[in-house]
Structure formats: C-alpha cells, structure tokens
Amino acid sequence: MSGITYEDFLDLSYTPTETDLVCTFRIAPADGMSMEAAASRVASESSNGTWAALHIDDTFTDMGATTFAIDGDTIKVAYPAGLFEAGNMPQVLSCIAGNIMGMKAVDTIRLEDCEWPEAIVSGYRGPQFGSGVRSEIFGVEDRPILATVPKPKVGLSTAKHAEVGYEAWVGGVDLLKDDENLTDQPFNPFSDRLTESLAMRDKAQDETGEVKSYLVNVTAETNEMLERADEVASQGNEYVMVDVVTCGWAAVQTLRERCEELGLAIHAHRAMHAAFDRLPDHGVSMRVLAQVSRLCGVDQLHTGTAGLGKLANEDTVGINEWLRSDLYGMTDVLPTASGGLHPGLVPALMDATGTNMCIQVGGGIHGHPEGTRAGAAAFRQAVDATVAGVPMDEYAADHAELATALEKWGTETPR
Numbered sequence: 001m002s003g004i005t006y007e008d009f010l011d012l013s014y015t016p017t018e019t020d021l022v023c024t025f026r027i028a029p030a031d032g033m034s035m036e037a038a039a040s041r042v043a044s045e046s047s048n049g050t051w052a053a054l055h056i057d058d059t060f061t062d063m064g065a066t067t068f069a070i071d072g073d074t075i076k077v078a079y080p081a082g083l084f085e086a087g088n089m090p091q092v093l094s095c096i097a098g099n100i101m102g103m104k105a106v107d108t109i110r111l112e113d114c115e116w117p118e119a120i121v122s123g124y125r126g127p128q129f130g131s132g133v134r135s136e137i138f139g140v141e142d143r144p145i146l147a148t149v150p151k152p153k154v155g156l157s158t159a160k161h162a163e164v165g166y167e168a169w170v171g172g173v174d175l176l177k178d179d180e181n182l183t184d185q186p187f188n189p190f191s192d193r194l195t196e197s198l199a200m201r202d203k204a205q206d207e208t209g210e211v212k213s214y215l216v217n218v219t220a221e222t223n224e225m226l227e228r229a230d231e232v233a234s235q236g237n238e239y240v241m242v243d244v245v246t247c248g249w250a251a252v253q254t255l256r257e258r259c260e261e262l263g264l265a266i267h268a269h270r271a272m273h274a275a276f277d278r279l280p281d282h283g284v285s286m287r288v289l290a291q292v293s294r295l296c297g298v299d300q301l302h303t304g305t306a307g308l309g310k311l312a313n314e315d316t317v318g319i320n321e322w323l324r325s326d327l328y329g330m331t332d333v334l335p336t337a338s339g340g341l342h343p344g345l346v347p348a349l350m351d352a353t354g355t356n357m358c359i360q361v362g363g364g365i366h367g368h369p370e371g372t373r374a375g376a377a378a379f380r381q382a383v384d385a386t387v388a389g390v391p392m393d394e395y396a397a398d399h400a401e402l403a404t405a406l407e408k409w410g411t412e413t414p415r
C-alpha cells in the first residue's frame, strides 16, 4: 500500500497516448497554492483522486488523469480512454467539467479545448446529415441556406405565426424557425403550429418552386420531445429544433437516436451557452460545447456571428472550422449565424464564415419598413449579391427591398 496524493497526477514528462482525451484548461490557482499543485488537483479531482491522500493499492490508479504541460496559466491534462463510458456524454462532462469547476483549489478554471481520440469519438453517432442538408434538402450548392424566426418571439397566435412564415418563405428564405422559448404554450400550441405552418410551407413551395422547410422547436421533457419528433416526421417536415443546453446532452443523444429512425435533421439552438462560456476566465468554452454538440449528433448549430450581431461571440470562425474539420470520418455540422443580423451585415459575415452556412435573420427581416416579405427579399438579395461578388450599393440600385434595408440599418452592428 502507498499513499496516492494529488501530486501524483502531475508528470511533465508524460506523453499522451493516442487513446487519451487531452483537455486544455486555463486556471488561476487559489491564494497560497502553487500552479503545479492546482494543476495536479485539476487532474486528480476530474479523474479518480480527491483532496486527501488515499492509501490504496497502486493498481487502482490507472484511471487517473495526468497534467503533462503547464505554460503560463494554461495546463494540459490527459485522461485515459478507459475512464469514460462509451457514448455517455453526461459522464464525460461530469469528469472534465464537473467538480473542478467549483473546486476551491482554483479561483477560476475554464475548459478551453478538447482533443478527442478515435477511441472516444467512435462511441458517438455524430450528425446524420451535417452540412449535407444544403444539397440534400434544398438542392442548394453555392449559397448559405437562409432562416428566419418570427418576432415577437412569443405571443403570436398560431395563425399569425404561420402567416409570418408564409410571407418570409415567399420573400426568399428557405427555413422558418421557432424561437428558443416557443414550444407548446396555449397562445400557440405545438401541434396546431406544426400543421398550420406546414400548410403554409406547401403553399409557399408551390408558389416559388423552391424547397422550404421548418425548424420546429420540440424542446421539452425527453419523452414528450420524442413524441413531438414523431409528429413532425408524420407531417412530412425535414427538421426538428432543440435547445441543446437547456435540454441537456442526454436528452439530445436520445433525440438523435429517434431522428435516425425518423430521418429528421436536428437544428440546435444554444440558448444558455453563455452561462458557461461568456466569462473569459471561467466555465466551458463555446468551442467545447460545439464539440460536444457534434459528438451528440446535431446537424446545425448556432455558433455566433463573428462579432457582427447582437450577442457576445467567442471565435466563431475557429469554432466553425472545427465543426467542418475531419474527425475520424464523422459527419460535419452546418454552422448557423444568428443574433442581431440584417442584410447590411451579410457581406462581412460571409467574408468571415464562407457559404457553407445557415444564416438566420429575425428582427432584420420583420423590422423591415415594408414588412416581412420585403425583409426576406432584402435578406435574400444581400446573399445573392454577395455570392455574385456585387457590392451591396450596386445591387440595391435595382433591388428596392435591399435599398430600403440598407437605408434603415446600413452596416451597423446592433446591441
């Protein structure tokens, strides 16, 4: 028997194996604690150690994590793959973003990045369609797909909501989107909204000759959510939308299973992510939340607007690159830019993020002086102009809706 202390979780000569999960943290040690001691406690507390020395046989320690690098306030911790249950995202997060987030050995701690080994990735389904939705659902190759969320975000009647959807679809968007806090309230019940919106969708498709679809928010208790997904499929829609952070990753994994059977794509809204990622020195980065979303299998994910919109953003471009990068053959995720966008911001956004995207515009469509249809047309015109490489002002000269939008909002970033 020997005493295992948290210092045993630090080994700066350790080289991670190809099956280790490597996590990068930034930490601020508590008063009176050295960087080495705090870094050791991170590896200890997030794997199989605790604050006290444990008098155990050495053979029990092979599930221990190892802090193998310290560089300023940044540390790297390697976790053995055997520590993790295959395909169980809550369990992974209970290790790498669990007790350590509140541990007094550190004043602050932020999980910045993970390098996921194939041994762990292979336990997850990943996305079913990913960015393939653009061509598979819409037959669109050369431009982002376009979505809109009716405003006010809650309070519209079912009929009004569906009518706003119709106006936006015929104006030029591909997708109607529910807002994150619209689910099944009495003023706009889920089933009625689904039915009435899809009737309007069919009408808009007939009139425009374009494929249209609906990001309908199924967010609810897990069993209820599955029933809503069944209903969505039975009515012939292509997508469900889910608030992944507020629902929780276990529910997302369950929904992903059902969507495999139903052939539905998943649009992920990230409401509440900022509770984890907004403070620069504490929490879990959006980059890691995006990685978790991909493993759990969403097809589209809100990742911000590269600083152009109304919400604080962390490295949208870098996160999008990760979502599209090779991950042992796992399908990619289509990034969605949303939050305070309007037509005048489209060129700068597409310059930063490219065309393999979904762009969502709410207020920047419905706030158009001539209404939703004109607002949607202005948005589509802004995208078409950008794809064609034509400057906004030039395109606006013979596109009146865009001209009005530019006059109203210019290229200002809203708050």
Ligand SMILES: O=C(O)[C@H](O)COP(=O)(O)O
Pocket: 149, 151, 153, 179, 180, 269, 310, 338, 339, 340, 341, 360, 361, 362, 363, 364
């Ligand atoms: O859910 C969303 O993405 C937001 O409601 C976006 O709305 P906005 O375009 O009006 O900011």
Ligand SMILES: [Mg+2]
Pocket: 149, 153, 179, 180
């Ligand atoms: Mg919203």
